[in-house]
Amino acid sequence: MSANLLEIDGLSVSYGKVHAVREVSMRVPVGKIVTVIGPNGAGKTTLLMAIMGLLPGKGEIVFDGHACHRAEPQRRVEMGMGLVTEKRDLFGSMSVEDNLVLGSFRNRREGKAARLRELERVYGLFPRLKERRSQLAQTLSGGERQMLALGRALMAKPRLLLLDEPSLGLAPRIVREVLHAVAQLRDAGISVLLIEQNARAALQTADEGYVLELGEVVLRGPTSQLLHDPMVESTYMGMLKE
Known part of the structure; x- marks a missing residue:
């Protein structure tokens, strides 16, 4: 290889x-x-x-x-391949966790258990997202929005x-x-x-x-x-x- x-x-x-x-x-x-x-x-x-x-x-x-x-x-x-653009392209009226779940759409056939494992992996990298999992994306700070954009991209593995x-x-x-x-x-x-x-x-x-x-x-x-x-x-x- x-x-x-x-x-x-x-x-x-x-x-x-x-x-x-x-x-x-x-x-x-x-x-x-x-x-x-x-x-x-x-x-x-x-x-x-x-x-x-x-x-x-x-x-x-x-x-x-x-x-x-x-x-x-x-x-x-x-x-x-995964892409995070400079615009971040988040869904502001959706929660942090719902934005993350959308990122796992490509792996939807793997089931709920696999999606939860990926969520926990992202939360392990970005603990602040876990703290704000129920918050609307539009209420996050700039740094938190960037972390959310990264986390959503990671959900596609x-x-x-x-x-x-x-x-x-x-x-x-x-x-x-x-x-x-x-x-x-x-x-x-x-x-x-x-x-x-x-x-x-x-x-x-x-x-x-x-x-x-x-x-x-x-x-x-x-x-x-x-x-x-x-x-x-x-x-x-x-x-x-x-």
Whole structure:
């Protein structure tokens, strides 16, 4: 079995004549967090949407050894991909627990006992959600809403979680809390592709990183190296610090 859960080779995405992503190649190893950092307009979200099949792209996408660049988004979910968008897309008038249960729809055939086990697993990762299980989602704080979005995605039992700007709009203290929760997902055996504008927080959380500028990968490597790279420090650490 390959050490990489996700392998991308030469992925390009265009909006008409605008090339948003250009010949991007990257790897997400099994059980690791890989982050993609870069400024607004770099193509980070476009890259994530193409990986999930929500935008058409050219190139190769291999998940768990299986080519999936022509697969529909639903098929990619069935293969084990999960997506949390920056909008979080919660049902505000439903309770925390009902939002979570909706996330297990793909596994509905496994029965109630299996769903309850997944609920308890999510509550173990996010105890605050258990405390607020009966609360309406619209009454949660920003950090709690992000945890709920993560928890709902986990209810589908993904092997790879694609996260788009989980720190967006959150205070620095809450950013640390949310990214600590992301690190716990890795500890639970889930691979993560983390799209982030907050470079410092992302590199402190992930194992490997890619720097995207104008749709192209301009730098890659272990996050321990990228954190001290002069270009990353001068360009991103001041602009995107916590």
